[in-house]
Amino acid sequence: MFINSKGNYVDGKWNVASGEIMCSVSPVTEESIWQGNASNAQEIQSAVIAAKKAFGYWSKKNVDERIEFVYKYREILKDNTDYLARYISYEVGKPLWEAKTEVNSMIGKVDSSIDAYFQRNKEVINNQGKTKSITKFRPHGVAAIIGPYNFPGHMPNGHILPALIAGNTIVLKPSEKVPCVSEIIMELWEKTGIPNGVINMVQGMGNIGDMLVNHDDINAVFFTGSRYVGRKIAEACLNKKICALEMGGNSPLIVWDAVDIDAAVLMTIQSAFITSGQRCSSARRLIVKEGDFGDAFLKRLQQVCEKLVIGKVEDMPEPFMGPMKNCELVNELLDFQNKLIASGAKIIVKSKRISDLGSAYVTPGIIDVTGLDIEDVEVIGPFLRVARMSSLDEAINEANNTKYGLAAGIITEDKCLYNEFAEKIEAGIVNWNQQLTGASGRAPFGGIKESGNYRPSGYLATDYCVYTVASMENDSVCLPETLPKGVVL
Known part of the structure; x- marks a missing residue:
């Protein structure tokens, strides 16, 4: 070809x-x-x-x-x-x-x-x-x-x-x-x-x-x-x-409550890992409620993430993810992960190069950075930084703590919480119980601040x-x- x-x-x-x-x-x-x-x-x-x-x-x-x-x-x-x-x-x-x-x-x-x-x-x-x-x-x-x-x-x-x-x-x-x-x-x-x-x-x-x-x-x-x-x-x-x-952006996704945890997990995976995390609207920061729901959600997210199918273009059955565009992008992602680990972040799912497939293939990563002062950067790739918060106000403040403002979303069954989120969040795309990487061709697409x-x-x-x-x-x-x-x- x-x-x-x-x-x-x-x-x-x-x-x-x-x-x-x-x-x-x-x-x-x-x-x-x-x-x-x-x-x-x-x-x-x-x-x-x-x-x-x-x-x-x-x-x-x-x-x-x-x-x-x-x-x-x-x-x-x-x-x-x-x-x-x-x-x-x-x-x-x-x-x-x-x-x-x-x-x-x-x-x-x-x-x-x-x-x-x-x-x-x-x-x-x-x-x-x-x-x-x-x-x-x-x-x-x-x-x-x-x-x-x-x-x-x-x-x-x-x-x-x-x-x-x-x-x-x-x-x-x-x-x-x-x-x-x-x-x-x-x-x-x-x-x-x-x-x-x-x-x-x-x-x-x-x-x-x-x-x-x-x-x-x-x-x-x-x-x-x-x-x-x-x-x-x-x-x-x-x-x-x-x-x-x-x-581009450094987009936040807040997961606060859900009757169907698997549905919340799927929305998160589609927000963060589709296109190997290379979409401009990809979720890069995951903000999760402290407590039993947050614990159960993260455990299930870890289980599903570790089973995601990564493969070549014409593999059958078809994979969810292929490679990143080049090995340099993978290097940058893994270097960033190592930097976070050295700063005290806790691995939930470690991102790794899949050398058997090729130098640009990498597994998704999830890392807990709660309480750490993390640089506000857009790191391209299938990689989520998790922060646990006790109140929605804290979660929204954390979501807005970025120079970017492309996309933001919340997963919750409570419309009042969504209304509060939608009123206070600083982004051009604001989703409720939808993946961040989905957009309507009949709506505008663009960000505020430096997005x-x-x-x-x-x-x-x-x-x-x-x-x-x-x-x-x-x-x-x-x-x-x-x-x-x-x-x-």
């Missing part, structure tokens, strides 16, 4: 880039599945020029004409679900069932993006006598989209679709960790017959993203990734161009793909009924 790259996709053509050699190694097989070249400054310039030229005619098309290409893309995705899912699995490490879920989310995003556009960007006319007050929505121009590795299809797709529907043109810079899946997605867009230059892709490392962000002809930047990179983008865009940032810049994606992505123009309009030149005081005509 090795792919020798066709290069960048610019102005409707494939051109082999001339920068350094790039290689994508599958965490499943530890073999290369893609090889190509990074872009250089001139190739970035060519992509931006193509997108800027295309904006002139793409933005003037009727929105229904633009949507026709989006519908074509949806049908092509349906026809290629298994093909795309297989490459997502091998390049990222997700089990095949989960990769297919990602492709299905991409397909579902089409209808929700169209509905959101018409619901939120409809021209508004208010008559004020002979004058009309009109609010219009216009595309920004050329949008740079910088994607993550954990959802190489779904996350860029969540920016691409609303941006195109609104009339923007695009230069996509995928994560350097997933060039293969991104090239396949461009091949699918090419099959739609979308006009040349409307959507372009350039491969490369982080410096290519920097070039795009700082390019004078880039009008918008939509980014999903780390807090560190997101803050650099925000500084570069300040007062110059719009940016929408999704920057984002208050421009949520999801259903509201259409909002940052346009800017508003307010007009006062009168189709004739006429005097008012009453002249202003002090004016004689």
Whole structure:
């Protein structure tokens, strides 16, 4: 399944880039599945020029004409679900069932993006006598989209679709960790017959993203990734161009009571360990009530966690977890675990590398850090830090004790406790008796504090793909009924 790259996709053509050699190694097989070249400054310039030229005619098309290409893309995705899912699995490490879920989310995003556009960007006319007050929505121009590795299809797709529907043109810079899946997605867009230059892709490392962000002809930047990179983008865009940032989290899940402990355990596992703990909304901090319920819950969580099936993409029966993206991420997780143990944390389930499967495979870990002063960091991977609390106020205070604010959740049968939690918690996604890693395509998705810049994606992505123009309009030149005081005509 090795792919020798066709290069960048610019102005409707494939051109082999001339920068350094790039290689994508599958965490499943530890073999290369893609090889190509990074872009250089001139190739970035060519992509931006193509997108800027295309904006002139793409933005003037009727929105229904633009949507026709989006519908074509949806049908092509349906026809290629298994093909795309297989490459997502091998390049990222997700089990095949989960990769297919990602492709299905991409397909579902089409209808929700169209509905959101018409619901939120409809021209508004208010008559004020002979004058009309009109609010219009216009595309920004050329949008740079910088994607993550954990959802190489779904996350860029969540920016691409609303941006195109609104009339923007695009230069996509995928994560350097997933060039293969991104090239396949461009091949699918090419099959739609979308006009040349409307959507372009350039491969490369982080410096290519920097070039795009700082390019004078880039009008918008939509980014999903780390807090560190997101803050650099925000500084570069300040007062110059719009940016929408999704920057991860250190998300808390409070487990307070449940009649069905197994149900609470399953929600916790899905919150923390799905995608091998590599989702931006993954639960990383587990806050559990002191006492008999908390003891019973943690004991059962330990039992189930130790039996989770971890395996390769096409193993049968299918595993719950595959590998992390690379062995370096596993190293960081295990180093963090050792640091916590040295600080006095107590192991509940120890995270271990599964060398028999490969260097990027790791078992889930759970560690009790109650009473310890733990650094507020996002450590990627299937790893939960547990803190025991005696009151809900303490639990909520602990949950809010972070610079991040993406997702938070509580498991409880008591609606009054949920209402208190929902009122006080500081997060953009707040769930009750639901996994943190689940999201509705008909709702916004984004965080507060340092998890984002208050421009949520999801259903509201259409909002940052346009800017508003307010007009006062009168189709004739006429005097008012009453002249202003002090004016004689």
